[in-house]
Amino acid sequence: MTRVIIPGFLALFGHCYPKFLRTAGIDKQVCVNFCCYGLMALLLMACNGNKPAQPVPGKNQAIPATIVAVQPVIMPVSLETIAQTEGAKEIEIRPRVGGILLKRLYTEGMAVEAGQPLFLIDPEPFQNALAEAKAALQEQNVRVLRAKSDEDRQRQLLAENFVSQRAYDLATADLAIAAAALQAAKVRVQQAELNLSYTTVRAPExxxxxxxxxxxxxxxxxxxxxxxxxxxxxxxxVRFSFADNEVARLGGHLSEKNVHRVKMILPDGSEYQQEGKINFAASKIDPQLGTQQLRATFANEDQRVFPGQFVRIRVTAGESRAVFMVPQVAVLTSDRGRFVYVLNDSDEATQRPVIVDNWMGKDWIILEGLQTGDRVVVDNLIKLMPGKKIEPQVRDQLPSLQPGLDSINN
Structure with missing residues (x-):
């Protein structure tokens, strides 16, 4: 075909060779060669366009991805909520006597022992009051001795009929009055000693x-x-509360008897090493807030937790149930809710809607949407789409699942 087209083209070009090209001094042979090469290139492109397009290598190839065959685990219901810490005892230190504050005897912000002096109030007025009370006590002792002597004398005279019964009764009454005044004087001395001791303000706890x-x-x-x-x-x-619908999920009214476990998550996300115990549970739902107020106590010997901190509390209660544990990275979110990718019998990825509860460690607790043995894709998710062929790499148990299972088995 080329042998026919090219000679014809040359004849046509020689007949139509324009005069202006001759005038411009452009060689005729150069123009002929240029046009021939361009025509051959067009013919080659036209011939190659008739060949079928070659497939792009690797477009439909399966991608490798790690999967885990999920198995149900038995665990009780657990919920988390925000909480705030407070001291088991938060005491306001106030003076029990008035006066001039002479000295502070402690270092602010430091730990103190029970009975350790904290402040000193001017003791001089109370020392004087104690001395006065002791003097009054001594005076009453003398009065009692005199009244007793009078009573003895009147008794002897009455026996010899030298005085009337009335005189003896008056002496007996004077002795009783003096004895009562003596007891009052002793109490005033004790109170004066107590007030003097109050001038040193001590730590009660x-x-x-x-x-x-x-x-x-x-x-x-x-x-x-x-x-x-x-x-x-x-x-x-630690004080916290649960809404009434959350209380229902945990099995109804919460108390120290039906709460199995109380865990505290610190502000840095770490879990406090010791478990707590419920030491207060409100007897009813707050009608204004719709919540049940609770309080838990935790040992804090290392003083790692301070009052006023915001933490999270995880309460485990209610009846046990079968759930699935899936790594958080495997649970995706769309406008229709959360889902995971599950492999079908042809090793193709399919979207599976799931209902999640809370997370435990690095895992989501899946309540609904999965069945025993489902193969859930846990990595390479960015390349997945429904129907994508997968080259599964099976693992019996991912490390991220282990904390959740440990917490259940314990």
């Missing part, structure tokens, strides 16, 4: 002190002036 609220030299009032606070850090209490 072991704990951590707060900032001093009053400066030295301040005139303070008894039972009203706040000196500082004392917080007991061990044990530590």
């Amino acid at each position: 072991k704990g951590v002190t707060g900032r001093s609220q009053l400066s030295e030299g301040t005139l303070i009032s008894a039972n009203s002036s706040l000196l500082t606070t004392l917080t007991q850090l061990s044990p530590i209490w």
Whole structure:
């Protein structure tokens, strides 16, 4: 075909060779060669266009992905909620007597023992009051001795009929009055000694002190002036609540008897090493908030947790149930909810809607949507789409699943 087209083209070109090309001095043979090469290129492109398109290598090849065959695990119902810590005892330190605050005897923010001195109030007025009370006591002792002597004398005279019965009765009454006054004087001495001891303000419990609220030299009032606070850090209490529908999921009214386990998750995401116990559960649902108030106690000997921190509490209660544990990375979200990729019998990826509960460790707890033995894809998810062929790489148990199972078995 080329042998026919090219000679014809040359004859046509020689007949139509324009005069302006001759005038411009362009060689005729150069133009002929250029046009021939262009025509041959067009013919070759036309011939190659009739060949069928070759498939792109690897377009329909299976992609490798790790799968795990899920198995049900038995675990009780658990829920998490935000909570706040507080000291088991948070004590306001106030003076029991008034006076001039002479000195602070502790280092602010440091731990103190029970009975350790914290403040000193001017003791001089109370020392004087004690001395006065002791003097009054001594006076009453003398009065009692005199009244007893009078009573003895009147008894003897009455026996000899030298005095009337009335005179003896008056002497007996005076002795009783003096004895009662003596007891009152003793009590005043005890109170004066007690007030003097109150001038040294001591820590009522072991704990951590707060900032001093009053400066030295301040005139303070008894039972009203706040000196500082004392917080007991061990044990530590945690307050939290659950909505009424969450309480129903946990089996109804919560109490220390039907709660199996209480765990605390610290602000950094780590789990507190010791479990807690419920030490308070409200007897009814708060009608304004629709929640049940609860409180748990945790040992805090290392003082890792401080009052006022926001933490998370995981409560395990209710009846056990069969669920599936799937790594968090395997659970995806769409506008229709959460789903996972499951392999069918042809090793093709299919989307499976699931209903999740909470997460445990690095795993989601799957309540509905999976069946025993389902092969769930747990990696290479970015390349997946429904119907995609998968080259499965089976693992019996992923490391990320183990914490969840351990927490159940324990």
